[in-house]
């Protein structure tokens with residue numbers, strides 16, 4: 001196996017040279033202020049080693065990557081009953097699309113598109129005030145990383161709320177079908193805050209360890225979810241984690257991944273590693289442009305693929 005201690009700095013240096021960095025998301029005004037030159041990468045191996053390069057300790061907005069953690073919590077709460085309200089198929093549409101909801105009676109295609117993730121927050125609101133649900137999500141992420149310094153960037157949450165017309169449309173539309181039990185305002189309050197959680201690549205790689213290790217936190221040996229649930233979450237990441245770019249990510253990188261419009265991607269090599277990359281410029285599908293390229297190169301060098309023998 002190639003030496004990660006050499007591979008990652010070389011990859012970060014190569015990425016620093018590139019000028020084709022994509023465009024930072026500006027529809028959330030606060031995200032538009034981020035320097036597109038940033039690049040960080042972190043790999044947490046199941047043997048306990050963590051190797052990083054570039055801006056791996058700088059916190060960024062994890063955005064839709066948070067949907068992995070809210071899905072995990074919602075499955076813990078209601079189990080397979082969740083699938084009565086959310087599907088498990090790729091949408092083949094942008095993350096904030098509304099078109100399928102009318103024909104499919106307010107049931108979002110999967111938990112990673114915005115509509116699906118808003119239903120997931122509705123599940124997390126059961127018996128909770130929004131503040132408690134937000135606290136539960138944040139504490140879960142702090143527990144997974146063993147790091148209680150992780151916080152929510154309230155400016156990002158407020159910025160998204162101020163311009164979140166589409167998400168309000170999605171929530172109201174689903175409510176009209178009876179697939180949102182709380183007021184859109186409440187579900188979106190939770191949603192905007194969990195999307196605004198700020199983490200570094202290192203912290204994110206640590207948070208994903210349970211998915212690379214059959215549902216166990218490799219550092220403590222404690223079970224976070226069953227091995228079967230971990231496999232199923234990974235299957236959804238592979239098929240839906242990059243929206244209408246999911247097929248291309250599977251083709252190029254060959255591992256389950258989840259992107260966010262803050263420019264982060266969490267990628268999992270089952271049994272081997274949890275890795276996070278951050279480069280704020282996005283491609284046409286709203287996925288980190290250089291982040292995807294860096295993971296493609298890294299997977300190739302390391303021969304990491306779920307399709308490899």
Ligand SMILES: NC(=O)CC[C@H](N)C(=O)O
Nearest residue numbers: 063064095114195260261
């Ligand atoms: N793809 C994303 O990261 C989208 C998340 C963002 N908070 C939104 O709702 O638009």
